[in-house]
Amino acid sequence: MNEHETSEHLTAAQLSALADGEIGGEELRAAQSHIDDCLPCARRAVDAWLMKPAVGKAGNRFEAPSEFRERIAKLVWRHLPPEAILEALQPSAPRLHWNATRRLPLRSRWALAAALVVGVSASVFTYRSLSSPSSEGDALANEACDLHIATLAAGQAPQVVSSDRHTVKPWFQGKLPFSFNLPEALPLDTVLDGANLVYLSDHPAAQLLFSIGHHHVSVFVDESHGVAMRHGRATRAFKAAHEGFNEDGFESGDLEMIAVSDVDPARLSALIDSLQAVQGAQ
Amino acid sequence: MTLLPWRKQLQEPAGREAASFGDLALEQIPALYNLAAWLTRDTNDAEDLVQETMLKALRGFSGFEPGTNFKAWVFRILRNTYLTSRSGLAAMRTVALDDELDESGDARLPQAAIERETPESSLMRTRDADALRAAMEKLPPHLLEALLLCDVEEMKYREIALVVGIPIGTVMSRIARARACLRRELEARSALNREASR
Numbered sequence: 001m002n003e004h005e006t007s008e009h010l011t012a013a014q015l016s017a018l019a020d021g022e023i024g025g026e027e028l029r030a031a032q033s034h035i036d037d038c039l040p041c042a043r044r045a046v047d048a049w050l051m052k053p054a055v056g057k058a059g060n061r062f063e064a065p066s067e068f069r070e071r072i073a074k075l076v077w078r079h080l081p082p083e084a085i086l087e088a089l090q091p092s093a094p095r096l097h098w099n100a101t102r103r104l105p106l107r108s109r110w111a112l113a114a115a116l117v118v119g120v121s122a123s124v125f126t127y128r129s130l131s132s133p134s135s136e137g138d139a140l141a142n143e144a145c146d147l148h149i150a151t152l153a154a155g156q157a158p159q160v161v162s163s164d165r166h167t168v169k170p171w172f173q174g175k176l177p178f179s180f181n182l183p184e185a186l187p188l189d190t191v192l193d194g195a196n197l198v199y200l201s202d203h204p205a206a207q208l209l210f211s212i213g214h215h216h217v218s219v220f221v222d223e224s225h226g227v228a229m230r231h232g233r234a235t236r237a238f239k240a241a242h243e244g245f246n247e248d249g250f251e252s253g254d255l256e257m258i259a260v261s262d263v264d265p266a267r268l269s270a271l272i273d274s275l276q277a278v279q280g281a282q
Numbered sequence: 283m284t285l286l287p288w289r290k291q292l293q294e295p296a297g298r299e300a301a302s303f304g305d306l307a308l309e310q311i312p313a314l315y316n317l318a319a320w321l322t323r324d325t326n327d328a329e330d331l332v333q334e335t336m337l338k339a340l341r342g343f344s345g346f347e348p349g350t351n352f353k354a355w356v357f358r359i360l361r362n363t364y365l366t367s368r369s370g371l372a373a374m375r376t377v378a379l380d381d382e383l384d385e386s387g388d389a390r391l392p393q394a395a396i397e398r399e400t401p402e403s404s405l406m407r408t409r410d411a412d413a414l415r416a417a418m419e420k421l422p423p424h425l426l427e428a429l430l431l432c433d434v435e436e437m438k439y440r441e442i443a444l445v446v447g448i449p450i451g452t453v454m455s456r457i458a459r460a461r462a463c464l465r466r467e468l469e470a471r472s473a474l475n476r477e478a479s480r
Contacts (some may be wrong), residue, residue, distance in 0.1 A: 013458035022439050058414040059434035214330045248323035
């Protein structure tokens with residue numbers, strides 16, 4: 001044992017920081033000098049070096065499912081500002097960003113904004129035409145999905161906050177040209193959170209907000225236009241158009257309901273079943 | 283959660299200043315998901331957590347200063363979102379009242395120093411990643427998150443301090459203590475294995 005071994009050893013925090021490259025200057029020189037002469041600290045320093053990459057490897061454990069990554073990508077894409085959408089749709093266009101636009105004079109920014117509105121409208125139209133709705137039913141489903149995501153993104157409380165159907169249903173009286181029923185009992189783990197008055201396909205509609213576990217669900221209640229459920233109950237075409245979000249719905253008399261959520265389709269169906277069961281019993 | 287304007291001192295490469303939210307955010311999804319899954323211990327909850335983080339980041343992006351550290355900013359949102367969730371509140375309730383008690387971590391030097399086979403060398407020899415993961419699962423959340431941000435995300439202590447909202451000294455202490463806990467757990471496992479093989 002040499003004289004350094006009797007001096008104060010490096011602390012675990014110092015050795016840990018050394019392995020992380022977080023020690024510099026005089027402290028680093030002192031630590032290195034100590035390690036050169038102190039076998040126990042040298043061993044522990046080596047151990048710390050071994051531990052770090054092992055934790056890095058073991059800790060990189062969970063891989064996001066591809067469906068989830070796609071869903072998030074769509075979520076992000078939908079809420080990008082016009083500049084970014086334009087850029088995404090026109091990859092050859094010069095890169096325009098908020099930072100760049102902020103440096104422009106006000107008049108130029110307005111001119112740019114006007115040009116972007118035209119450009120984005122054209123691009124979005126092109127995108128929708130290419131990707132997209134082959135029927136009015138699909139267009140309605142697109143709009144319902146957009147509204148659902150916009151509601152999630154806004155993060156605001158519902159216009160009427162209640163889990164009581166006797167509060168939510170009467171709230172729409174005088175606001176909608178139709179009425180609907182809400183079931184007394186909802187499927188397991190499903191809760192009514194409230195509702196909003198929205199416009200769907202240029203018509204006033206009810207957006208009923210539910211939670212199924214951690215998942216949020218929007219059920220849009222609208223007057224039937226005979227188009228929403230053209231694809232039948234399963235609305236497979238909608239799912240193809242909105243990967244990551246499931247849609248389900250039904251028509252009942254003059255009423256149609258479309259449910260949108262990222263919850264498991266079976267649980268979404270159970271909610272729709274319960275809603276369908278009480279319509280026509282007004 | 284309040285999304286504070288992000289005016290931190292960390293600068294990313296100049297070329298990143300021009301990147302859009304989409305570029306920046308989507309690049310972080312795998313790392314965010316990994317941390318979320320470690321913290322929540324449930325893949326469905328992890329998806330919900332990352333999705334909510336993205337929505338909050340979208341809403342708060344106007345408060346983000348271009349050119350500053352987006353990764354630290356979005357990880358902080360994820361962490362705060364987790365903390366305000368029911369499971370996060372429960373898990374973090376025990377947070378480190380003893381953070382300041384032992385800055386040095388668990389030294390235990392003399393005993394460890396005389397062992398020829400240390401937990402780390404044994405780990406490297408056997409390449410027993412499962413044992414290490416099992417030990418990591420036993421870490422308290424506040425130690426685990428600091429360790430993951432350091433060793434998996436390769437963040438510097440000052441970045442971790444921004445994400446977690448604690449002083450750099452506490453980051454240093456938590457990481458050292460996390461490693462000390464892992465070491466103890468691996469030692470115990472190693473001792474059990476030795477007993478079993480006798």
